[in-house]
Amino acid sequence: xxxxIRVDLVLISMAISIGAFIPAVYGASxxxxxxxxxxxxxKPVDSKLNVKVGDRAPDFTLxxxxxxxxxxxxxxxxxxxxxxxxxxxxxxxxxxxxxGYNIIKDVFQQNDAILFGITVDNxxxxxxxxxxxxxxxxxxxxxxxxxxxxxxxxGVLRSDGVSERALFVIDKKGTLxxxxxxxxxxxxxxxxxxxxxxxxxR
Amino acid sequence: xKKIYLTMPVLTILLLTLVSPVLPANKPPAKGExxxxxxxxxxxxxxxxxxLGLSGDGLFKIPQIKARVVIVEIYSMYCPYCQKDAPGxxxxxxxxxxxxxxxxxxxxIGIGAGNTSFEVEVFKKTYQVPFPxxxxxxxxxxxxxxxxxxxxxxxxxxxxxxxxxxxxAQLGDYPGAEPFxxxxxxxxxxx
Numbered sequence: 001x002x003x004x005i006r007v008d009l010v011l012i013s014m015a016i017s018i019g020a021f022i023p024a025v026y027g028a029s030x031x032x033x034x035x036x037x038x039x040x041x042x043k044p045v046d047s048k049l050n051v052k053v054g055d056r057a058p059d060f061t062l063x064x065x066x067x068x069x070x071x072x073x074x075x076x077x078x079x080x081x082x083x084x085x086x087x088x089x090x091x092x093x094x095x096x097x098x099x100g101y102n103i104i105k106d107v108f109q110q111n112d113a114i115l116f117g118i119t120v121d122n123x124x125x126x127x128x129x130x131x132x133x134x135x136x137x138x139x140x141x142x143x144x145x146x147x148x149x150x151x152x153x154x155g156v157l158r159s160d161g162v163s164e165r166a167l168f169v170i171d172k173k174g175t176l177x178x179x180x181x182x183x184x185x186x187x188x189x190x191x192x193x194x195x196x197x198x199x200x201x202r
Numbered sequence: 203x204k205k206i207y208l209t210m211p212v213l214t215i216l217l218l219t220l221v222s223p224v225l226p227a228n229k230p231p232a233k234g235e236x237x238x239x240x241x242x243x244x245x246x247x248x249x250x251x252x253x254l255g256l257s258g259d260g261l262f263k264i265p266q267i268k269a270r271v272v273i274v275e276i277y278s279m280y281c282p283y284c285q286k287d288a289p290g291x292x293x294x295x296x297x298x299x300x301x302x303x304x305x306x307x308x309x310x311i312g313i314g315a316g317n318t319s320f321e322v323e324v325f326k327k328t329y330q331v332p333f334p335x336x337x338x339x340x341x342x343x344x345x346x347x348x349x350x351x352x353x354x355x356x357x358x359x360x361x362x363x364x365x366x367x368x369x370x371a372q373l374g375d376y377p378g379a380e381p382f383x384x385x386x387x388x389x390x391x392x393x
Contacts (some may be wrong), residue, residue: 100280100321103328134282187280191320 035132037090044183047164050155053179057081057170060150062118062141065126070116070141072170080113080200081170082193085143085151087162087184089121089129097165097187098140099133104190108138111197112172116141120148120163156181169196226345231356233389235368237264237274238346242311242336250334254309264358265366269309271390276347276354278315279325283374284353288329293379295332307392311336315344315352355382359390 051058061071075081086097098117101108108115115138119126122144130140143150143163151163158164167188169178178196182188227238241261245251255268264272275291277284291310298304312335314322322337338344347354350373357370370389376382387393 096278096280096316099282099285102282103279103285104324132282134286187316189318189320190279190324191318194320 035090036095039091042184044185045164045181046158046160046184047156047181049179049181050153051168051176051179053176055176056174057168057176058150058153060153062143062150063123064139064141065123065130066139068139070139073174075114075172076174077172080111080172080197082108082113082115082197083118083154083166083168083170084115085118085154085156085163085166085168087158087165088119089125095129095132098130098136098138100187100190101138102133102136104194105137107194107197111200113169113197113200114138118143118150118163120144120151120157120161158184167193167196169193169200171200227348230348230350230354230371230373231368232371233368236366237356237358237368238343239263240343240346242313245334247334254311254334264311265360265364267309267311267360270307270360271309271369271386271392272358272360273308273310273386274356274358275310275312276315276344276350276352276356277312277325278352279317279321281352284325285329287353287376288325288331290376290378292330292332294382297379297383299332304392308386309333313338313343315350316341357386357389 057072059071059073061069064070072081084098084101089095101115101117117130117136117138117140119140120143121129123142126140126142130136148157148161148163151157154166154168156164156166165182165184165186165188167178167180167182168176171177177200178193180188180192180196231237241263244256244259244262245254251257254262256262256266264274275284279285295310298308298310310333312331312333314325314335314337316339317325317337318339319337322335325331326335341349344350353374353376355370355372355376356368358366359369360366369391370385377385384393
């Protein structure tokens, strides 16, 4: 029996060793050159949501990279709103998420929606990072101080102080219609967000 | 019997690891090498099928494309440089298609690293990409290609006997349609 377990352990070790040569998937765009900090594989989700679909989306006011302050409530009755929380600037996956949203402005417009990108980074960091993405059509908001307060309000602040990779779709009445607290290591497929936006119209 | 129950799951894990159809690589494909082994789905669109000289359904390998030179762009819908370069790459495609001498000899494809079919279609539609694009949703091909940053260009020469060789590879730095055509022609010996 002991021998069998020993053989099993050797086989498992071999399999794990082979796996170790499989590199993790990092931010792929050359736009960021060698400036992406490799965080490795993280716990997929490390927080507990404070809201659910059907709830009134908690209001907030945050500064944007372009200088103005943005309050969620100012869009009530006017626009559907998408909040895209990403964990941190200059990290894998995050750096290859918003540039995709940047080429589908028409999809947001067709669904009468606006997008806000949010991280817990400060404004200068967000300024430098988003400049690498080209000109963004949507506002990027800083949830830096009080640190991660909005992420905490929604229940997407992780124990290490960054936010989850999370999407919230809020309708014109201010109600949460879609929530995706995604595995932090993976990018949410675009079709899921587009489908959530299209459902708002029905 | 007990021994078999204990060892079978472990052997299965090991076997799956070893016989994975596409193996990850530690470095990007480079000049002088062959492509990593992977399959792509034969396009459903008759136009794309015709462009690549393929028929039927199922899978194909890049050297099966009916051409003397194939250019593979590993890109992503989410990559700002790929977005910026897209019109210039289309221009390169048009240069080839307008040349009666080159159009049957050089073909292009794009592989969307980490992109779903939907995301590939969004990129194709946004930039009116005229050549076939393929999704690589789980980064399988991207991993087999040493997790290159994007865009990454690979120029492959296909020999008469069906073998092939990478004659040029570059990360980004797309120089524009005409200079890139010069690079391709020189590297592949078509000039």
